[in-house]
Amino acid sequence: MAQIVGSTTNNSTSTILATSAVDLPRIGATKVDATADFQPYPSTGAALGVRQQLFDFGRIAAERNAAVLAGEVERFRVGSASLDVDFGVEQSFFAVLAAVAIESASRAAYDRAAQHRNLARANVASGMRPPIEQTRAEADVARYEAGMMRAKASVHVARSVFAVAVGVDDFELDATGTAGELEPLPPLATALGMALLSPSVLMARARVEAQRAETGRLEAQTRPSISATASISGRAGGAVPSSGPVPYGDGWLPTVPNYSAGVVFTWSILEPTWDRRAVASRAREQALGSDADFELRNQRGLIVVAYRDAEVSSQTLGALQRGADAARANYEQAENRFRVGLGTSTELADAQALRADAEIQLAIGHFQVARTRAALERAVAEAR
Secondary structure (H helix, E strand, C coil), X not given: XXXXXXECCCCCCCCEECCCCCCCEECCXXXXXXXXXXXXXXXXEEEXXXXXXXXXXXXXXXXXXXXXXXXXXXXXXHHHHHHHHHHHHHHHHHHHHHHHHHHHHHHHHHHXXXXXXXXXXXXXXXXXXXXXXXXXXXXXXXXXXHHHHHHHHXXXXXXXXXXXXXXXXXXXXXXXXXXXXXXXXXXXXXXXXXXXXXXXXXXXXXXXXXXXXXXXXXXXXXXXXXXXXXXXXXXXXXXXXXXXXXXXXXXXCCCEEEEEEEEEEECCCCCHHHHHHHHHHXXXXXXXXXXXXXXHHHHHHHHHHHHHHHHHHHHHHHHHHHHHHHHHHHHHHHHHHHHCCCCCHHHHHHHHHHHHHHHHHHHHHHHHHHHHHHHHHHHCCCCC
């Protein structure tokens, strides 16, 4: 420490505690006596002071920069969590639409099976068909009724998940509308380029910058500091001074005035603890740099997987649509053959099963397209 101070020197025998490390009072100007005197004397003091830092050699700026960059990390963390919430809401929304479509297809299959059961029952009663036609139709009705009940339960489950994802107080939340028109997929190279905008990648890089700033903050702690100081004070001591009278009040009133003003320069020349902390922080900075590179590669891998899934689901949807159309046509043909007596209940049941499965697969296909597109948008950090 180095100090330059200008102050008044109006002395008294006032006793002042100068430091909290060792409580050794400073004794004012009293006579020197080799004989110990255990007589106590009162001593009082009152002061008002101010200290203002003039120059810190960049230490506060380093601390502020570290705090700002730490806030940037949290901002990107919030952005990543927000995208996860959006993706969860979208996925549960599409799941409700798919569950409703599957329930509708299952109900339609049950209604058709019930009509065929009634027709088979009438034909058996009239003797046009053998009893096996009715028993087969009854078995189909029971099978499709069970499928309809499971599909209905799936709708309730999907609506419950959707309500939780949106955050409403209702136990279930319905979804209406459609997934909307699908835009063409961007080129894979374009999608990969968007990996740099992913909040997880930005957060990883922000962590590196924040740790670098933390290293700078730790290194700045050993820089010197220049401060201005000023004070006004009053003091008094009741002991007999070496010169001059005992102040008014015999030391019980701080009546001896003083003031001071100065500039203080402090510098911790050797602080091995801060140096070791800075070395450890620099090592963490290098580790976070490796993590950021890995996060970028991982994000690109996620984009490739999501892109291929979206590509395959879009291409598969056309085949599922053609399959559903063909299954409906096949069912109509089998039904007409059964009505005129050319077809059997087995043929009709096969056509019915083929149609129901094709319509359910088509609903699942629409869900897969919507979900994979949402997953791709989440991977490239785009908002719908």
